[in-house]
Amino acid sequence: MFALDPRLETSSIFLVDLPLCQARLQADVRWSWIVLIPRRNGLRELEDLAPDDLEELMREILSAGRAVRAIGDSAGRPVEKLNVGALGNVVAQLHIHIVGRRSDDPAWPGPVWGFGAPIDYAAEEASAVVALARANLKA
């Protein structure tokens, strides 16, 4: 059974299980931000994935990028640049961030990781964003 690191679980909200990854919404209104976690245990690096899984991962990264753009559009803050990153310095379980950036966002042009403190979604807002992200990830 797929085990999700508890730190990824508490910092994000379940969206959908894609063929390879679990997609989650980062619980931080400052950015349109989706995290993809390949649903295989024991992965730390991209090289730990089989070639077919790497191809699927790339497809899911593009799909997450479309969903991140949709979230930004719906908030009236269209994404100007996508940031895609697999770091894992804090949580070693392999996960990939897809973050929508704008030149007026608080960390621009620096990276978002480790920048300030996350700001939670209000409950109603979270529901709407989750629904929108799911619709776009499944498309």
Place this chain on the structure above:
Amino acid sequence: MFALDPRLETSSIFLVDLPLCQARLQADVRWSWIVLIPRRNGLRELEDLAPDDLEELMREILSAGRAVRAIGDSAGRPVEKLNVGALGNVVAQLHIHIVGRRSDDPAWPGPVWGFGAPIDYAAEEASAVVALARANLKA
């Protein structure tokens, strides 16, 4: 003809042209760090690449990761975690960073991008690292 952004050119050293990307060594001794730039003009996002190019990009990212590990090993500083990132907030031309991280490096566990000022390689050291990286990228 492929045009490289002058900011990428001055911050890094040519290594080799792979089937898709130009591989360059980031001119910063603080980290084992390779940058891949797909040799197509006008690219900004991963989604701008054709599906075949995306597959090749993933192969070249893994290859760059092996070369980054070899650089770390040769310096007696084995890589503990790879960081892979496509940001492009400063230089929009699509480029992918592959960075070797260690828990004793200056920015750990934060991201390297925008952290402090780069420290150039000494000329002799650069030649050795370039030769090692080339050998590993071609393997």
